[in-house]
Amino acid sequence: MLKTARGLCAWLLGFAVLLSSNWVLAEQTEQLKFNMTRGVTPVSQDIHGLHMLMFWWCVGIGVVVFGIMFFSMFVHRKSRGVKPANFHESTILELTWTAIPFAILIAMGIPASKSLIELYDTSESQVDVLITGYQWRWKYEILGEDVSFFSNLSTPRDEITGFAEKNPNYLLEVDEPLVLPVDKKVRFIVTANDVIHNWWVPAFGVKRDAIPGYTNESWAVIEEPGVYRGQCAELCGKDHGFMPIVVEAKSEADYRAWLEEKKAAAAALAELTEKTFTFDELYAKGEEVYNRSCAACHQASGEGVPGAFPSLKEGITVGPIEQHIDVVVNGVPGTAMQAFGEQLSEVDIAAVVTYERNAWANNMGDLAQPLDIYNHKQGK
């Protein structure tokens, strides 16, 4: 028994040492991460400080309580021939061990309250970003700048299924990262389009529920340029684990350049709306859009998932094209089928409709042009 008690003791101590030595280790090796990141914003650093404060309080209390316990288990054993004492009830002792924890709690609560008040102060922001969660992608809008785009997971399917080697940013990479300026107070306004999501970037100490129909706010002043990665932190359905967040923090000048680039790209895309594409162009583009935006539910084979997501080898994809376009643009209310009119460009929608009508031996032979989609959206 002595051996087991000692083993237990050593084991628990080992864990405590492991946890406390983490910041030394974390700097040296990126593989084994033990502890919360310090992050790069005043709030995240505050939180890290609170976390460590709480941790050491707990270690302290643990050493005292477990120390007495293990001492007792070692010394007060029947096998050592001790006679049990018979004491019980002591008002003074009871009062002491009520009062001391109470005092400790106040010591913990005061700095926590201060941090919380700071964390809630979203006033006087210099950049405002509207973040909208969709099943299973994020939409970013820089308010006042006319820049708006979707950000999708960019990890290839083959890496997930194990047919290709996983890259270091596996599941934490996107096609279009959010770019933000350093040393500016950025306000995040968070909402969602379908179910509840949660926008979390550990390095910023920002975690806010994205709730459909409501907005939440948070803020960050990023103190170091760099790439920061996060994930959705509220179960939001099938691909909850596959909607990462990537934020690139850049200098003010680079941030401005990025804004201009985004605006130019949007203008170029608008011009494309008026162009007439060939069937092959639409089909090829459509396949790409389908795999990015539709295959998660309807599957690459178009067969869907029985009982959850309908097959595209029957129904609207082989019916009148106007209805098909309508479902893609406006979605089907009350189901998981979203309105893609907002999420995809006219070119993308025309391409994906064309693809769906002709892939998997649907062979409808017709196609949609971006202008058709534009007109549909305008109600013509």
Add this chain to the structure above:
Amino acid sequence: MAHGPAKGITRWLYTTNHKDIGSMYLWFSFAMFFLGGIFALVIRAELFQPGLQIVEPNFFNQMTTMHGLVMVFGAVMPAFVGLANWMIPMHIGAPDMALPRMNNWSFWILPFAFAMLSSTLFMQGGAPNFGWTFYAPLSTTYAPPSVTFFIFAVHIMGASSIMGAINIIATIVNMRAPGMTYMKMPLFVWTWLITAFLLIAVMPVLAGVVTMMLMDIHFGTSFFDAAGGGDPVLFQHVFWFFGHPEVYIMILPAFGIVSAIIPTFARKPLFGYASMVYATAAIAFLSFVVWAHHMFTVGLPIAGELFFMWATMLIAVPTGVKIFNWVATMFRGAMTFETPMLFSIAFVILFTIGGFSGLMLAIAPADFQYHDTYFVVAHFHYVLVPGAIFSITAGVYYWLPKWCGNMYNETMGKMHFWLAFIGLNVTFFPMHFSGLAGMPRRIPDYNMMFADWNMISSVGAFLFGAAQVMFLYNVIATIVSGKKATDEVWENPEGLEWTVASPAPYHTFSTPPELK
């Protein structure tokens, strides 16, 4: 006195005997514990390494959901009701439960509830996949069709729990032996009395929230749909108003069990009986005013955030009182370490560790980093597995000789303990690290930086699972071929249950016992 149990299957179908019903509850809960465990092992097998290997993400979500539901409503709660059925009448010197026919019914609707819940796994669209907390609108507008079966299963479980609670209150209030005053009742009876009131207070709230879901899904209401004037956050408020007291429903009876076992093996009375009773009542009261600490990131106003943070921290005070009392009971005792004692000591240590992480989670700003990560998973498994499961296991080893008249195999009991203890810590301790490193919960796949911790956790989970198979074997072997136990079983244990023969006769205390 003359008649014993009926013969054959009708004994179990028609029984109104608290011991028979208690046994059925316990076996049912044991079965659900293995079912929920299998779901957990599917999760751990998928998470053994990065990438999708074994299951699809949608099925993974069904597993996390069913694991939670089956463990909470199928394993832990019925096990405590089973122990209550067996022990409360014997603790207070009553011949049976106050409402024996309702007792039969409250058990027998449970298998149907879980058959219904489990059948959803085979339905088109699959089982519920929205987490055991079933947040709207994921569980309403976006739910698979099987959600309706889930709602009715929850209704039946709730009805069973409420009936069980009414029965326990009626028994304790009315059927105590002469001289068994409230402040003489064993702590297990006290903690169950308080738990029963919690159940009656919050199970209707759960019924309410699932009914609101049902209305949203089938009858066009919009309680939880912003587009119709509702609020998804309303769901969380109502759910956690049930959910937080529910957590204490799963731990208060555990306090009672451990408070019976530690004094027996320390050979010393419980240090502060009265303060234990008051601490339990205080915890139960506080459990009603802390629910929104599960919702720190939903965007509560700062005043609410501060209130729920401070109220939650306050719970540490009565919980601390309990821990200190157990330690003081052990102090200067003459301890031996039989299996029930080992599980009880592990309970005190590991529950305290779970309490520490709970205290950290209570700090609202820090919760912005912990929320919905594996740190939370580590926390609630540290309070539930060593808390509820270990205490139930301790209780089974402690009272099994009284139930079946045979002594369990001590060596195997100790082996079970050490395997379970190591398995538990290897599974759940690394989850603190993966959570702090930034791994969200309920994801089927993850970046390689979390790979080491997940692999360790998975190995631990299978070890823990194997330990429970050993437990099952030990229980069966004890019943079938264990050595005969004495009436007292342990050295001078306290309590009326030890004054009757082993195994306890089919009817005990038909004449009330005399209390010294």
